Amino acid sequence: AQSVTQPDIHITVSEGASLELRCNYSYGATPYLFWYVQSPGQGLQLLLKYFSGDTLVQGIKGFEAEFKRSQSSFNLRKPSVHWSDAAEYFCAVGGGATNKLIFGTGTLLAVQP
Amino acid sequence: NAGVTQTPKFQVLKTGQSMTLQCAQDMNHEYMSWYRQDPGMGLRLIHYSVGAGITDQGEVPNGYNVSRSTTEDFPLRLLSAAPSQTSVYFCASGATYGYTFGSGTRLTVV
Numbered sequence: 539a540q541s542v543t544q545p546d547i548h549i550t551v552s553e554g555a556s557l558e559l560r561c562n563y564s565y566g567a568t569p570y571l572f573w574y575v576q577s578p579g580q581g582l583q584l585l586l587k588y589f590s591g592d593t594l595v596q597g598i599k600g601f602e603a604e605f606k607r608s609q610s611s612f613n614l615r616k617p618s619v620h621w622s623d624a625a626e627y628f629c630a631v632g633g634g635a636t637n638k639l640i641f642g643t644g645t646l647l648a649v650q651p
Numbered sequence: 652n653a654g655v656t657q658t659p660k661f662q663v664l665k666t667g668q669s670m671t672l673q674c675a676q677d678m679n680h681e682y683m684s685w686y687r688q689d690p691g692m693g694l695r696l697i698h699y700s701v702g703a704g705i706t707d708q709g710e711v712p713n714g715y716n717v718s719r720s721t722t723e724d725f726p727l728r729l730l731s732a733a734p735s736q737t738s739v740y741f742c743a744s745g746a747t748y749g750y751t752f753g754s755g756t757r758l759t760v761v
Contacts, residue, residue: 547691570747582694582741582752589747628693636701637682637746638709643693 540565542631542642550648551619559614559645561629570633571612573603576644577625585627588612599623624649653677657742657753664732664760672727672756674742682746683725687711687738688755694741700725732760 541564551557563569573585586597593605603614612629626646632639658673676683684699686709696709700719714736716728725744729736737760742753 544693572750581754584749587749630694632747632750636699636707638696638699639684639743639750640696640710641686641694643691 540631540634540638540640542629542640544627544629544642544645546645547643548646548648550650552650553621554618557614557616557619557623557647559627559629559647561612561614561642562610563612563629563631564610565631565633567633569612569631571603571605572630572632572639573597573601573612573614574628574630574641575599575625576628582628585614619647619649621649621651623647655742655744655751655753657740657756659756660754662756662758664729664758666732666734666760668732669728669730670732672729672740672742672758674725674727674753675723676725676744676751677723678744678751679722680744680746680751681722683719683742683744684709685715685717685725685727686741686743687736688741689738697727697740729758734760736760 543562571588574582586595588595588605626644628644629642655676681702685697686694688694695711698717700706740756743750
């Protein structure tokens with residue numbers, strides 16, 4: 539069965555510091571992996587997605603993620619965090635015959651000045 | 652091109668009342684789904700559909716019904732609302748190449 543684990547519920551980083559948000563997935567076939575961001579009271583915005591090919595994926599707002607099949611991971615990174623990056627981040631896995639999309643529980647990012 | 656349209660945006664129900672959350676998409680997507688979002692729980696899949704006439708349960712289907720009579724519409728029905736169904740509901744359509752989400756419905760059951 540599809541599942542996604544985001545082990546960090548809440549992370550605080552200083553502005554300008556680097557960021558890595560962890561995501562581990564369980565999926566029986568080649569996964570389609572996504573990272574979404576949600577600001578308070580807002581909808582979901584797609585940051586990036588991985589289907590196949592290059593395992594390092596570039597997204598919007600300076601984010602990137604690396605797919606590691608051997609570790610079943612798809613961690614999100616940003617070299618220098620801005621105050622506007624404070625939000626909740628969701629990892630999701632989709633695919634298969636149904637295209638069903640399953641989300642992790644999210645990581646809430648706080649940015650200190 | 653409106654994408655995914657959810658109505659209403661806000662709703663307050665009394666315990667035991669019924670209502671239907673509407674979701675419509677104009678992108679001819681076969682896949683549509685409903686999620687609920689609760690603090691600390693992420694988005695949990697309620698029901699999904701892979702085409703007209705085909706629906707299936709997700710992670711948290713109890714208390715909710717769906718049907719898919721057309722490609723465009725995928726309504727979510729609460730037959731007898733309970734306070735535990737207070738949540739934000741999102742509808743989505745698409746496929747692995749990309750999913751489009753509605754703006755959400757904030758439902759409060761008192």
